[in-house]
Amino acid sequence: MAKKDISERKDIELMVSSFYKEVLNDDVIGYLFTEVVKLDFDHHMPIMYDFWESVLLGGRNYSGNPMTPHFNLHEKESLKETHFERWIKLWEQTIRNHFEGPKANEAISRAKQIAGLMQFKIIGLNN
Numbered sequence: 001m002a003k004k005d006i007s008e009r010k011d012i013e014l015m016v017s018s019f020y021k022e023v024l025n026d027d028v029i030g031y032l033f034t035e036v037v038k039l040d041f042d043h044h045m046p047i048m049y050d051f052w053e054s055v056l057l058g059g060r061n062y063s064g065n066p067m068t069p070h071f072n073l074h075e076k077e078s079l080k081e082t083h084f085e086r087w088i089k090l091w092e093q094t095i096r097n098h099f100e101g102p103k104a105n106e107a108i109s110r111a112k113q114i115a116g117l118m119q120f121k122i123i124g125l126n127n
């Protein structure tokens with residue numbers, strides 16, 4: 001059966017919650033979310049939904065700076081290229097598993113752009 005594209009809030013919620021299921025079980029980056037930061041997911045998930053709704057569907061609920069928590073994380077535990085590579089791999093797999101279409105492609109390309117910028121700001125070119 002053909003997959004649908006991302007078109008509404010509930011798609012964003014499925015995309016992000018499915019991604020976090022993978023992240024939490026992941027042997028390369030999972031511990032950053034569960035041990036280094038010990039995230040409160042009831043608090044964190046709606047923020048992520050709002051962020052991605054703003055990026056993909058023009059939602060207006062996210063107000064924050066997505067870079068800042070990652071600088072803080074990097075001070076606690078040094079982020080490496082391998083962490084970013086795994087994050088992107090899980091993101092791309094999750095989206096391809098559930099969706100297809102222009103918005104699904106955009107979710108992947110925007111994440112790669114942001115991850116590239118984040119990596120550049122946090123670890124620079126020499127890593």
Ligand code: HEM
Nearest residue numbers: 029032033037047051064065066069083084087111114115
């Ligand atoms: C190595 C890759 C990454 C890791 C390990 C990581 C980890 C985390 C963690 C632990 C938090 C919660 C921090 C806190 O609340 O104290 C967080 C927040 C967040 N992350 Fe990431 N992240 C990564 C890459 C990305 C990328 C590529 C994006 C966007 C495309 C992203 C978007 C966000 C957003 C929007 C928040 C919430 C910001 C806010 O609270 O306003 N992350 N991340």
